[in-house]
Amino acid sequence: MPEFRFELMAVDGAARRGRLHTAWGVIDTPTFMPVGTAATVKAMTFEMVRQTGAQIVLGNTYHLMLRPGAERIARLGGLRRFMGWDGPILTDSGGFQVMSLAARRKLDEKGVVFSSHIDGSRHELTPERSIEIQHLLDATITMQLDECIRLPSERHETERAMELSLRWAERSKQAFQPRQGYGLFGIVQGGTDLELRARSAKGLAAIGFDGYAVGGLAVGEPQALMFETLEGTCPHLPTTHPRYLMGVGKPADMAGAVLRGIDMFDCVMPTRSGRTAQAFTKRGPLNMRNARHADDPRPLDPEADCPATRDYSRAYLHHLVKSEEILGATLLSWNNVWYYQEVMRGLRQAIEDGRSQQFVADMLASEAAGDI
Numbered sequence: 001m002p003e004f005r006f007e008l009m010a011v012d013g014a015a016r017r018g019r020l021h022t023a024w025g026v027i028d029t030p031t032f033m034p035v036g037t038a039a040t041v042k043a044m045t046f047e048m049v050r051q052t053g054a055q056i057v058l059g060n061t062y063h064l065m066l067r068p069g070a071e072r073i074a075r076l077g078g079l080r081r082f083m084g085w086d087g088p089i090l091t092d093s094g095g096f097q098v099m100s101l102a103a104r105r106k107l108d109e110k111g112v113v114f115s116s117h118i119d120g121s122r123h124e125l126t127p128e129r130s131i132e133i134q135h136l137l138d139a140t141i142t143m144q145l146d147e148c149i150r151l152p153s154e155r156h157e158t159e160r161a162m163e164l165s166l167r168w169a170e171r172s173k174q175a176f177q178p179r180q181g182y183g184l185f186g187i188v189q190g191g192t193d194l195e196l197r198a199r200s201a202k203g204l205a206a207i208g209f210d211g212y213a214v215g216g217l218a219v220g221e222p223q224a225l226m227f228e229t230l231e232g233t234c235p236h237l238p239t240t241h242p243r244y245l246m247g248v249g250k251p252a253d254m255a256g257a258v259l260r261g262i263d264m265f266d267c268v269m270p271t272r273s274g275r276t277a278q279a280f281t282k283r284g285p286l287n288m289r290n291a292r293h294a295d296d297p298r299p300l301d302p303e304a305d306c307p308a309t310r311d312y313s314r315a316y317l318h319h320l321v322k323s324e325e326i327l328g329a330t331l332l333s334w335n336n337v338w339y340y341q342e343v344m345r346g347l348r349q350a351i352e353d354g355r356s357q358q359f360v361a362d363m364l365a366s367e368a369a370g371d372i
């Protein structure tokens with residue numbers, strides 16, 4: 001069983017091209033991880049997910065502990081076998097989803113108690129229980145339980161949540177069962193306060209993790225503030241380990257974050273927008289409900305070798321979304337995840353070639369150019 005190892009292959013400024021070796025496969029970084037909330041990347045089969053070039057997908061403690069239950073998934077052989085994905089899986093610890101989805105939440109030193117948004121049943125999530133659930137799911141990469149506060153927030157509140165998350169990081173590490181080829185990531189908090197961010201990053205590095213996530217962002221702050229926070233956070237993280245920016249983002253957000261030292265991303269945007277008729281292309285997003293596509297025989301992008309949409313006309317995609325056909329959601333989600341993988345392939349090559357700044361500038365110009 002290969003050990004969990006991050007191989008730094010090339011650096012271009014603060015941008016990194018690497019390879020993350022895990023028990024269930026290799027992940028080329030920078031990487032985009034499609035979100036599989038309830039054991040499915042919505043509207044897609046895992047065969048389609050594979051064809052996009054994705055190498056790792058996300059699962060989630062919060063959703064799966066409520067339904068179908070972590071112990072049930074363990075009895076069925078773990079999440080990979082349950083959903084038929086043959087590669088590595090990263091599971092989030094559930095805290096973020098509790099704070100954004102659950103009802104009657106109470107958070108204290110021990111953890112968080114809450115009522116299920118599905119049937120109102122009461123549940124408790126502690127650092128130890130979250131680690132146990134992710135173990136039952138057989139997650140390849142496990143996330144610590146953390147507290148992600150809403151922005152903007154008072155400094156003392158940001159500090160309290162950051163320090164709690166650091167204590168929970170320690171408890172998570174104590175509870176984690178090390179296994180060859182599996183990893184545990186800490187999560188940096190601290191809002192947009194760079195002194196708190198530095199303290200959080202150094203505190204996590206002192207505890208020692210297999211990778212470091214930057215949490216607490218993509219919660220409504222302007223892109224410039226997210227980038228400024230990354231510039232004040234990444235330099236305090238070990239260069240030898242992967243960095244994961246949680247919940248990000250639009251292609252431009254990811255590209256800018258790669259230039260500031262981030263290696264891994266997850267976001268619901270490509271799949272969620274695929275279900276709302278949006279098609280990502282290198283010339284920016286298209287709303288396929290727009291009547292201007294009704295008679296257009298061209299594919300979305302004649303130069304894109306996309307397994308999802310290269311064989312279909314815009315007119316057909318327009319018809320599917322107007323008719324509320326399920327295939328519309330499938331083809332656009334598949335197209336969008338493929339486009340996100342294209343952006344990552346381009347970034348990896350550009351970093352190897354020492355031209356990542358130029359690649360990002362060209363990508364932004366192309367997306368701004370608008371449709372052909």
Ligand SMILES: CNc1nc2c(CCNCC3CCCCC3)c3nc(N)[nH]c(=O)c3cc2[nH]1
Binds near residue numbers: 216
């Ligand atoms: C969208 N913006 C954003 N997302 C954040 C997330 C969630 C990342 N995505 C996980 C998937 C979500 C759908 C279900 C499957 C897991 C965050 N998660 C944690 N633990 N901590 C954050 O600070 C944290 C911060 C985040 N900011």
